[in-house]
Amino acid sequence: MVDSEYVFTTARGEDIRVVISTRRGLRNITLRPKTRPAREIHISKPWLVRDRAALDFLESKRRWVERIFDRAPAKECAAPGMCIEFLGRSVVVVHDPARHSNGYSDDGARLIIGGGADMFERRLRDFIKKEFLAEVKRMIHTCPRELWPARIAVRDTTSRWGSCSSTGTMSFSWRLAFAPTDVMRYVVMHEMAHRVHMDHSPAFWATVSELYGFGVERAKRWLNTHGGELHKYL
Numbered sequence: 574m575v576d577s578e579y580v581f582t583t584a585r586g587e588d589i590r591v592v593i594s595t596r597r598g599l600r601n602i603t604l605r606p607k608t609r610p611a612r613e614i615h616i617s618k619p620w621l622v623r624d625r626a627a628l629d630f631l632e633s634k635r636r637w638v639e640r641i642f643d644r645a646p647a648k649e650c651a652a653p654g655m656c657i658e659f660l661g662r663s664v665v666v667v668h669d670p671a672r673h674s675n676g677y678s679d680d681g682a683r684l685i686i687g688g689g690a691d692m693f694e695r696r697l698r699d700f701i702k703k704e705f706l707a708e709v710k711r712m713i714h715t716c717p718r719e720l721w722p723a724r725i726a727v728r729d730t731t732s733r734w735g736s737c738s739s740t741g742t743m744s745f746s747w748r749l750a751f752a753p754t755d756v757m758r759y760v761v762m763h764e765m766a767h768r769v770h771m772d773h774s775p776a777f778w779a780t781v782s783e784l785y786g787f788g789v790e791r792a793k794r795w796l797n798t799h800g801g802e803l804h805k806y807l
Contacts, residue, residue, distance in 0.1 A: 579624075592613060593617075593618060596617050720765050723742060724742040748803040759781075
């Protein structure tokens with residue numbers, strides 16, 4: 574249930590809409606900064622928690638929230654003829670309204686999106702998500718079978734690149750498709766390590782390094798520095 578709306582003003586003077594919702598059964602206040610399709614902050618709070626307490630919690634996380642919005646780049650509209658890089662390949666996206674399916678050209682240099690013009694961006698996004706999920710599965714299958722997740726979910730999150738639940742479900746932001754493949758692999762191995770250690774202890778990081786191999790720190794630094802750029806498209 575949406576209770577009320579407020580405004581969060583950043584240090585740069587931008588007013589961002591804040592939506593506070595009450596959820597039965599919730600024990601803690603949760604924040605979800607969203608940079609698309611609109612820039613908003615969604616707060617969920619337990620039934621007995623007042624709005625003021627939720628807003629005070631948001632204020633305590635101001636630096637983190639502002640960093641998310643500052644790093645979110647201006648969107649580039651998807652259009653036929655654009656060159657886009659994902660999953661380690663660079664292609665020119667073209668539109669063929671007479672085509673019913675989506676796929677690469679014979680030489681692999683073009684990605685052909687079929688269907689009506691009004692569905693172009695959605696079909697492009699769905700194609701990349703499908704390819705991303707297939708690549709995530711391929712990376713997971715390089716690890717010992719006992720670490721494989723029970724389920725894999727593809728999401729569009731702004732605050733985290735991946736997660737692993739105690740029930741064995743792994744979730745990944747499909748925007749990792751726009752990252753270098755070694756960076757994407759780092760996130761996959763990070764979540765795979767959580768199948769052994771549900772924390773960020775020294776033992777956990779040792780498992781990440783063991784699964785990933787040489788270069789793990791370089792991939793981690795790239796994501797910390799350039800992660801916001803992955804929200805540029807679509």
